[in-house]
Amino acid sequence: MSLIEAFRGAISNLGAHKLRSILTMLGMIFGVGAVIAMLSIGAGAEKQALEMIQRLGVRNVIIRAKDLDDQKLQEIRKKSLGVSRRDALAISEGIKEAELVVPRVEIETYKVMAAGADSDAKVFGVAWQQDALGALELEDGRFLDAMDEETHAQVAVIGPGVQRALFGYDSPLGQDLKINDVWFSVVGVLRTSTGGSSFQGVNIGSTSNEIYVPVSTALRKFDRDPLKSPLDEIIVQLREGVSTQAVSAVISNTLDRLHSGERDFELVIPEALLEQSRKTQRLFNIVMGCIAGISLLVGGIGIMNIMLATVLERTREIGVRRAVGARRADIRSQFIIESFAISVLGGVAGVVMGVAIARVVAAYADWPTVVTFTSIALSTGVSMAVGLASGIYPALRAAELDPIDALRWE
Numbered sequence: 001m002s003l004i005e006a007f008r009g010a011i012s013n014l015g016a017h018k019l020r021s022i023l024t025m026l027g028m029i030f031g032v033g034a035v036i037a038m039l040s041i042g043a044g045a046e047k048q049a050l051e052m053i054q055r056l057g058v059r060n061v062i063i064r065a066k067d068l069d070d071q072k073l074q075e076i077r078k079k080s081l082g083v084s085r086r087d088a089l090a091i092s093e094g095i096k097e098a099e100l101v102v103p104r105v106e107i108e109t110y111k112v113m114a115a116g117a118d119s120d121a122k123v124f125g126v127a128w129q130q131d132a133l134g135a136l137e138l139e140d141g142r143f144l145d146a147m148d149e150e151t152h153a154q155v156a157v158i159g160p161g162v163q164r165a166l167f168g169y170d171s172p173l174g175q176d177l178k179i180n181d182v183w184f185s186v187v188g189v190l191r192t193s194t195g196g197s198s199f200q201g202v203n204i205g206s207t208s209n210e211i212y213v214p215v216s217t218a219l220r221k222f223d224r225d226p227l228k229s230p231l232d233e234i235i236v237q238l239r240e241g242v243s244t245q246a247v248s249a250v251i252s253n254t255l256d257r258l259h260s261g262e263r264d265f266e267l268v269i270p271e272a273l274l275e276q277s278r279k280t281q282r283l284f285n286i287v288m289g290c291i292a293g294i295s296l297l298v299g300g301i302g303i304m305n306i307m308l309a310t311v312l313e314r315t316r317e318i319g320v321r322r323a324v325g326a327r328r329a330d331i332r333s334q335f336i337i338e339s340f341a342i343s344v345l346g347g348v349a350g351v352v353m354g355v356a357i358a359r360v361v362a363a364y365a366d367w368p369t370v371v372t373f374t375s376i377a378l379s380t381g382v383s384m385a386v387g388l389a390s391g392i393y394p395a396l397r398a399a400e401l402d403p404i405d406a407l408r409w410e
Helices: 003-016 018-056 070-076 085-094 128-133 146-150 160-167 215-221 244-258 270-313 315-323 328-364 373-399 403-407
Strands: 060-065 098-107 112-114 122-126 138-141 155-158 176-179 182-190 197-199 202-204 210-214 233-238 265-268
Touching: 018 270, 018 328, 018 373, 060 244, 085 098, 085 233, 085 244, 098 128, 098 215, 112 160, 122 215, 128 146, 128 233, 146 215, 155 160, 155 176, 160 182, 176 210, 210 215, 233 244, 244 265, 244 270, 270 328, 270 373, 328 373
Parallel strands: 122 210, 155 182
Antiparallel strands: 060 233, 060 265, 098 122, 098 233, 112 176, 138 182, 155 210, 176 182, 197 202
């Protein structure tokens, strides 16, 4: 008997017992679906983490002011000024591996308005090299320059959301807006960016609803709580080929001396976050793969159980086939192929189910998912292997039946 004839016979036998076949396939369907869904969710999380790390900058070291309670800050301020431009200057002059040193401060606002309209935009004082970090793109006009920072110019670059809120669809270039009690002239408009998010405690917000002014202007023109650090963060971009871990240790030692040993700052190393994210992701994939693999194992046990019952049920049929000349190999291949067919059909249905789950998660849970060829190949390959393995023992039992005893079976 050829393989094609055996496969047709297997499909025919499965079709004769539709409900039993469907119930047997459920283990494979849920197992394959779970593997694909879990791996796609994990791949989506890894992709999102990589995108966020790229936005933070793999070559960057971020120095952030710690968020401490007022009582603790009162004690610290007796020794340390906090994250300040003095730190930025010391790093720029003392760390030769530093390519860019960009300070940044968020301005506490109670009013942002222009031409009778207002906005809830966030306002940041940044260095003119901020756009050189690669996180900002201009749609119109220009970004801040060195002269703006040196002269404490009252100029601003706004996001597209701020443009719509304050100026509608008119060009905002050259128009004025008021931040608290200070007037600024708009010199540039940013390009629309992705939505805000957070990664490992680091906020990576959208620039759509943000306003950027020179950091020197922000420090001179706006009041700030004296207990807070003068700056919120300093971004240090390192040269190509430099070890961020080694340089961050040098930066930490420099800041320790400047802050008199007070740890009122913290270092964020995107490269280290990336490695940690990858380790976490690998662990997630292993755990989720094991959980989903258990479903496949249970499905395989279900197939073996049904095939053993089928052997018992079709004992007389096996005897008749042996009596008319069927070989033991024909009997074995018949049951193995039938078991394999169950796993293949269940695997195909499981792929559809897994992709559907991934799409639903992406649409309703706002979680990115990536269905990869590897996840589909792995899950279907394992399901086929489980189907074959589950059919071997029942097939051997069927092939070993004595034809005379099988013909007398009632």
